[in-house]
Amino acid sequence: MTYAIIETGGKQLRVEPGRFYDIERLSVEQDEKVTLDSVLFVQHDDGIAIGQPFVDGASVEGTVLRHLRDRKILVYKMKPKKKTRKKRGHRQEITRLMIDAINLNGSVFTSDAAESNASTVAADEPEVDSSAETADEAQ
Template sequence: MSYAIIETGGKQYRVEVGRFYDVELLEAEPDSKLTIDKVLFVNMDGDISIGQPVVDSASVEVTVMRHLKAKKVIVYKMRPKKKTRRKNGHRQPLTRIMVEAINLSGQAA
């Protein structure tokens, strides 16, 4: 089983080929192909490559499926005995990506 750890949107994700992931919003159209070069770790069927901080000659090819929003998070602030209350909601914009291939020095998983 091959997998990689990538960084996008300031977060790290463990990705496998053929699965989809919701990441921070990417500036790309749906059904477009992207290549993510910030690969921190690659495991190709037991052959491990660890980056310092990124693995050279490693990339992950993804397809943008669609853009969506996360579940609403309620932010409620209250100061007791002051009659001050504030309620806000936030929905984080996300991009759903499908991992097509993990490449390491010319070999694809």
Template sequence: MTYAIIEMGGKQLRVEPGRFYDVNRLAVEPDAQLTLENVLLAHFDGAVSIGQPFVSGATVQATVIQHLRGRKVVVYKMQPKKKTRKKQGHRQELTRIMVDAIQLNGSSATATGVEPSPVADAEA
């Protein structure tokens, strides 16, 4: 299993090829390709590379799928016995990205195809 820990938008994410992630809104168009170079750790072919602070020669290739908004968070403030109440909602602007490949020093790890389950083969 190949994975990387990247820094993006002030947060750290553990990413794997072939999976999608929701990150803070990026100023790019949908279907655009991204190259993320802020790789903090890379687990590649059983070897772990730890950066100080970033791993040299490591990149993550990603594709922007869509822009969306997160779930609503309700903020409710109340002062008892003062008849003061304030209700406010917030929805975070997000970008959904699909990680295509993790590259380390010229080697690339991409998502593999889905393997059929043995139960489905036994029934067929």
């Protein structure tokens, strides 16, 4: 299993290829590719790479799926015996990011699902039967 720990929006996040994550809003348009270079840790099969603070030559590639707002967080302030109450809400702007690949020193790690989807697309293409064409020409 391949994963990486990245830093974005002041938070650290464990990401895997082929999954999507909600992170703080990025100033990138929808359906555009994003490369995140602040990779703290990469694990692939038995090998690991630890950064101090970042791993040299490591990056995470992703696609912005959409921008949305997170659920509302209510902030309620009350001072007892003073008849003061404040009720405020906040919704954080977030970006849904699909992780496409993890790069480490030129080697690219993608998800098994993405590789299997590519192989099934190739398998779904109709094969041309050359024997049927030659039989039609013979008649």
